[in-house]
Amino acid sequence: MTARASPADHQLATSDNRIEASSAAPGTGASAVPPMEVAIRTSGLTRRFGDLVAVDRLDLRVRAGSIYGLLGPNGAGKSTTIKILITLLPPSEGTAEVAGLDVVREARAVRHHIGYVSQLLSADGGLTGYENLMLSACLYGIPRRERRARIDEALATMELSDAAHRVVSTYSGGMVRRLEIAQATIHHPAVLILDEPTIGLDPIARRAVWEQMRQARRAGKTTILLTTHDMEEADALCDEVGLITHGRLAAHGTPAALKQTIGPTASLDDVFTRYGDPRDEGGSYRDIRGTRRTAERLG
Ligand SMILES: Nc1ncnc2c1ncn2[C@@H]1O[C@H](COP(=O)(O)OP(=O)(O)OP(=O)(O)O)[C@@H](O)[C@H]1O
Ligand SMILES: [Mg+2]
Numbered sequence: 672m673t674a675r676a677s678p679a680d681h682q683l684a685t686s687d688n689r690i691e692a693s694s695a696a697p698g699t700g701a702s703a704v705p706p707m708e709v710a711i712r713t714s715g716l717t718r719r720f721g722d723l724v725a726v727d728r729l730d731l732r733v734r735a736g737s738i739y740g741l742l743g744p745n746g747a748g749k750s751t752t753i754k755i756l757i758t759l760l761p762p763s764e765g766t767a768e769v770a771g772l773d774v775v776r777e778a779r780a781v782r783h784h785i786g787y788v789s790q791l792l793s794a795d796g797g798l799t800g801y802e803n804l805m806l807s808a809c810l811y812g813i814p815r816r817e818r819r820a821r822i823d824e825a826l827a828t829m830e831l832s833d834a835a836h837r838v839v840s841t842y843s844g845g846m847v848r849r850l851e852i853a854q855a856t857i858h859h860p861a862v863l864i865l866d867e868p869t870i871g872l873d874p875i876a877r878r879a880v881w882e883q884m885r886q887a888r889r890a891g892k893t894t895i896l897l898t899t900h901d902m903e904e905a906d907a908l909c910d911e912v913g914l915i916t917h918g919r920l921a922a923h924g925t926p927a928a929l930k931q932t933i934g935p936t937a938s939l940d941d942v943f944t945r946y947g948d949p950r951d952e953g954g955s956y957r958d959i960r961g962t963r964r965t966a967e968r969l970g
Contacts, residue, residue: 710894715765727918743915786855790866811858845876902939
C-alpha cells in the first residue's frame, strides 16, 4: 500500500505540470494564473449544515477555457461546492466568483453566464427533446426570433436532431445526458458546470458525452467544471483536477503531474487512493441515494 502524502509532498511543482495544494498560502498557487484567465475562483469558501462542515475553506482556481475535474469520495463536498457556484446555496463564509462575478452580490448576473447539468436528472421525460430545449431557451431569455435556430444548432451539436420530436422517456441514458448538456449550453454560457455527467452510462455513450463536452469548449470557449468518480474520465477529459476530502482541497494539478508524484506507472485511481482520506467510509445514506437513483434511471 502506498504511503500517504505529507503536506510537503503537495507542494511539488514543475514548470509544465503544476501540482498545488490547499496547504499553499492564498496567492502562491493562484498568483501563477493571471486574474483575467480565471473563470472560477473561490477563497476560503465554507458551507455548514448545522454542525457539519460540508465545504471547508476551499480555495479553487479554474482557468478560463479549461476543463476542470472536481474529484473526491462520496460526501466530500463536491455537489455542495457546485450549488454555491450556481447560486442555489449561499456560502456560510468565504467568497466565490464565476466569470468574474460574485455568486452572492451578483447572483442574477452569474445565472446568465452559467449552464448547469445536475447530478439528478433534470430533463422532463414527458416532453420531447425539442420542447425541453424550447423551455430552456425561454428560461434563459433567448429572444423569440432566435430560439428555433439555437435549438436546431444545439440538437445538431449533440447529435439529437433525428430524435428531436420523440418524448424524452423513450431516449437512452446517453441521449438524455446529451440533451441536458444541450439545454445547459443553449445560451452559450461562459461556464458550464456538470455534476457527474456520465454516471450510469455505457462506455460508448460516455465517450459521446466527452466528445460533446470537448466540442462545447472548442465551439464557445466555454470553461467546464465537472465532478466525476470515474478516474479514467478525469484523466481523459480534464486539463486539471482538484481532489476534495472533507470539504478541503487535498491536492490539485494536471492529471499527469498528480500521477508523477506517485510513480511512473501510477494511474489517477492511485492518486485518489493516496490523497483521499482513509477515514472516509464511502459517504452517508443520503450521499449514495441520489447517485444511485440517477445511475438506475440512466442505465
Ligand atoms: N441540504 C443538506 N443538509 C444537510 N447535509 C447536507 C445537505 N447537502 C449535503 N449535505 C451533507 O454535506 C456533505 C457533502 O455533501 P455533497 O453532496 O456536497 O457531497 P459530494 O461530494 O457531492 O458526494 P457524492 O460523491 O456522493 O455526490 C455530506 O456529508 C452530505 O450528507
Ligand atoms: Mg455529489
